[in-house]
Amino acid sequence: MTRAAxxxxxxxxxxxxxxxxxxxxxxxxxxxxxxxxxxxxxxxxAVVDEHDGEVxxxxxxxxxxxxxxxxxxxxxxxxxxxxxxxxxxxxxxxxRAGVDYYSRLVDALLEAGIAPWLTLYHWDLPQAIEExxxxxxxxxxxxxxxxxATLHDALGDRVRVWTTxxxxxxxxxxxxxxxxxxxxxxxxxxxxxxxxxxxxxxxxATTELRRQDATATLAISLNLDVADPADPADPGDVDAARxxxxxxxxxxxxxxxxxxxxxxxxxxxxxxGLTDHVRDGDLAAIAAPFDVLxxxxxxxxxxxxxxxxxxxxxxxxxxxxxxxxxxAPEGIHRVPRGLPQTAMGWEVxxxxxxxxxxxxxxxYTGPAGVAMAVTETGAAYxxxxxxxxxxxxxxxxxxxxxHVGAVQDAVASGADVRGFFVWSLLDNFEWAWGxxxxxxxxxxxxxxxxxxxxxxxxxxxxxxxxxxxxWEERS
Ligand code: FCB
Numbered sequence: 321m322t323r324a325a326x327x328x329x330x331x332x333x334x335x336x337x338x339x340x341x342x343x344x345x346x347x348x349x350x351x352x353x354x355x356x357x358x359x360x361x362x363x364x365x366a367v368v369d370e371h372d373g374e375v376x377x378x379x380x381x382x383x384x385x386x387x388x389x390x391x392x393x394x395x396x397x398x399x400x401x402x403x404x405x406x407x408x409x410x411x412x413x414x415x416r417a418g419v420d421y422y423s424r425l426v427d428a429l430l431e432a433g434i435a436p437w438l439t440l441y442h443w444d445l446p447q448a449i450e451e452x453x454x455x456x457x458x459x460x461x462x463x464x465x466x467x468x469a470t471l472h473d474a475l476g477d478r479v480r481v482w483t484t485x486x487x488x489x490x491x492x493x494x495x496x497x498x499x500x501x502x503x504x505x506x507x508x509x510x511x512x513x514x515x516x517x518x519x520x521x522x523x524x525a526t527t528e529l530r531r532q533d534a535t536a537t538l539a540i541s542l543n544l545d546v547a548d549p550a551d552p553a554d555p556g557d558v559d560a561a562r563x564x565x566x567x568x569x570x571x572x573x574x575x576x577x578x579x580x581x582x583x584x585x586x587x588x589x590x591x592x593g594l595t596d597h598v599r600d601g602d603l604a605a606i607a608a609p610f611d612v613l614x615x616x617x618x619x620x621x622x623x624x625x626x627x628x629x630x631x632x633x634x635x636x637x638x639x640x641x642x643x644x645x646x647x648a649p650e651g652i653h654r655v656p657r658g659l660p661q662t663a664m665g666w667e668v669x670x671x672x673x674x675x676x677x678x679x680x681x682x683x684y685t686g687p688a689g690v691a692m693a694v695t696e697t698g699a700a701y702x703x704x705x706x707x708x709x710x711x712x713x714x715x716x717x718x719x720x721x722x723h724v725g726a727v728q729d730a731v732a733s734g735a736d737v738r739g740f741f742v743w744s745l746l747d748n749f750e751w752a753w754g755x756x757x758x759x760x761x762x763x764x765x766x767x768x769x770x771x772x773x774x775x776x777x778x779x780x781x782x783x784x785x786x787x788x789x790x791w792e793e794r795s
Contacts, residue, residue: 337745341357343748346378357443368754392773395784396434439485445460486541519606522576526538526609539612541613541615567647575607581594620669636752678733703747
């Protein structure tokens with residue numbers, strides 16, 4: 321065994337992630353009805369080249385190929401999400417065909433020896449529920465619990481890891497705040513209401529799943545940020561970093577782990593009325609115990625209270641202008657650090673992941689006895705299919721090696737991390753970027769749906785087989 325492998329705990333899980341709307345397709349087949357993403361994709365200028373998830377990677381029909389790819393990658397787990405609009409179309413009665421699809425997928429995974437990690441909500445609210453107020457409405461939280469229970473009734477005997485929400489920060493602030501994502505609302509008050517109702521949905525569903533299933537592993541995945549002051553000696557920059565941390569991280573971590581919203585964020589956003597939505601007992605409900613904090617990490621950022629001469633780009637150029645997603649963005653500016661960037665314009669900063677995991681361990685998960693898993697990291701690059709049909713992507717391999725190394729460093733220093741999931745198993749519909757950005761370990765030719773393992777995938781299969789990265793591969 322390599323030295324590195326011995327650092328990771330026994331049973332450390334190597335996986336890859338996808339999400340329903342990004343891969344399934346079959347968007348209006350077999351009973352599925354519109355989600356907010358179907359509707360958003362029809363808004364002119366909302367998605368690059370007016371792409372949509374109507375077909376995506378056709379995984380509703382080709383899931384066996386996806387499972388075969390996961391197997392070729394030696395994955396121990398596959399993290400996928402279920403589409404609420406397929407399971408309970410329009411938020412109404414159960415659609416048997418939809419449930420059966422997930423049942424077939426789960427069986428295929430189990431047959432291949434791959435553990436299904438199911439996320440209940442990865443951004444695709446049934447449109448009918450949005451028309452009744454969406455996440456800005458309290459009732460959506462209760463409807464989410466019903467949906468969670470429906471799926472657990474059908475799959476709970478075989479799915480042992482249940483994640484309530486993926487990145488509620490994005491659902492609230494990109495969906496309701498700056499309109500970059502579905503449902504495309506630009507209403508900071510609605511975004512703050514959505515924060516509370518998403519967290520409430522998580523807490524109530526966690527309690528219900530625990531009631532139904534005492535031994536299930538329950539999780540939530542958050543996109544957390546590592547914000548550093550551009551100039552640590554400048555109190556204005558230090559304060560900008562603190563405010564980012566509040567609006568990105570503590571706004572979610574504090575209620576989940578401590579049953580309270582952070583006072584500084586409440587003060588900065590008092591005009592947006594978050595507390596108007598909080599009823600007696602809500603914060604205790606949100607703080608229901610769970611087992612695994614999923615950490616999604618792509619990059620950190622340096623921030624200043626002064627605008628930089630050259631801003632960082634990282635947004636698709638769309639007809640719909642997009643503003644800051646933060647509820648209180650005044651005096652917070654991202655500053656380029658000259659680090660290498662991915663095709664998303666995201667700076668590559670693996671050491672931020674080590675610091676993030678250690679900070680979480682110390683301040684949140686450790687005291688609560690909650691484990692962590694990196695449920696997403698990965699990179700988009702402009703992959704090219706070579707004349708021999710191979711897709712050689714050394715940059716993605718280097719990105720992943722550096723991030724596996726960052727996790728190993730965190731574990732060596734005491735972080736309780738149990739798994740590493742690459743975003744993504746295969747190229748797919750990258751939200752507002754449509755199909756213009758590729759994150760997969762597996763390349764997809766969208767004209768033919770042909771799947772080809774990239775060289776980063778060949779490499780990752782070895783990492784998964786040997787249980788980690790040999791020390792000498794550390795960058
Ligand atoms: C995350 C999302 C995932 C994917 C990656 C690149 O924020 O959870 O669906 O889009 O970013």
